[in-house]
Amino acid sequence: MxxxxxxxxxxxxxxxxxxxxxxxxxxxxxxxxxxxxxxxxxxxxxxxxxxxxxxxxxxxxxxxxxxxxxxxxxxxxxxxxxxHPDSGELQNVIGRMSFQVPGGMILTAGMLQFYKTNTSVIFWQWLNQSFNALVNYTNRNAASTVTNKQIAFAYVSATTCALVTALGFKEIMGKRGNPIMKRFAPFIAVCAANFVNIPLSRQAELSDGVLLFSSDKQQISESRLAAVKGIALVAISRVTMAAPGMLIMPVIMNHLEKKASFMKYQRYHLLFQTFMIGCFLVFMVPVACGMFPQNNTISLKALEKYEPEKYKKAVEMCQRNGLPLPSHLYFNKGL
Known part of the structure; x- marks a missing residue:
């Protein structure tokens, strides 16, 4: 048990x-x-x-x-x-993590179903990045100093990155005559956008650092290195969340569309993909979120090597509070 x-x-x-x-x-x-x-x-x-x-x-x-x-x-x-875990305010429905499955299944199915024309690619990638931006804003750290201008810049940058990647990959694969590879363009675009959007959305953490705590939750110092680690882990989790559905469904659809019996019901293809993506996400959302501990750690040795001024502050704070010098400190990696 x-x-x-x-x-x-x-x-x-x-x-x-x-x-x-x-x-x-x-x-x-x-x-x-x-x-x-x-x-x-x-x-x-x-x-x-x-x-x-x-x-x-x-x-x-x-x-x-x-x-x-x-x-x-x-x-x-x-x-x-x-x-919201910090402010206690009721979040908007679409931005909640509990809306990841219904929101994600519709958007992912749309990106995978409508990939043949540039207009469709542009629309669905824009819609997906708009959804991601709302999720990031809704779940932002309440103490974050990121401005609306910076959030808008992150949104525009991620959307542009997604569009350039999706259209570019689709064009390259089209010239090589590999139709199934064109189906993977949405996933490549989502990966690229995540590694742009998340760091830009949390740029204040990269410049100021995130708070570090002892095991008994006493604030000890800050660290930009911990911010980099946290953002990297979140980006990996987001990509992992999307990967099974966006990698397996193109193969399934490519196989089924060769069967005359399946092609008789083209009007239901989007519904079929939406349902299947939903099945993947029900499983993958908690798995991806749980890949890494929410209260993650950074070693004091790493702090001493890469951020000596923050290490010095940590040592002084421990001495001031009568705490033994720990081997690791804790920080919230975010979602």
């Missing part, structure tokens, strides 16, 4: 921790499967606000008599699926 997070001394649920042990891959997958459950994206605002209120009551030990642990876990799931 998968281990749940430890309880408080009085046996009550510790709401500051995820339900499942985050030191294991399966624990992280189960955690993200819960908060990215697409069914929660269609939960009414009234129900979501009631869940938030129940959690506030539970923190004060004022919850209604007879409230069960499962009701608290359910409320916590709804809260984490819809409210």
């Amino acid at each position: 998968m281990k749940e997070s430890p309880r408080l001394k009085d046996g009550r649920i510790d709401l500051s921790l995820p339900r499942w042990d985050q030191s294991t891959f399966l624990g992280r997958v189960r955690h993200f499967a819960s908060i990215t459950d697409m069914r929660t994206a269609f939960t009414s605002n009234r129900t979501l606000l009631s869940a938030k209120e129940l959690l506030n009551q539970y923190k004060l030990k004022q919850e209604p008599t007879g409230t069960t642990d499962e009701q608290i876990w359910r409320a916590k799931k709804l809260y984490e699926s819809a409210f």
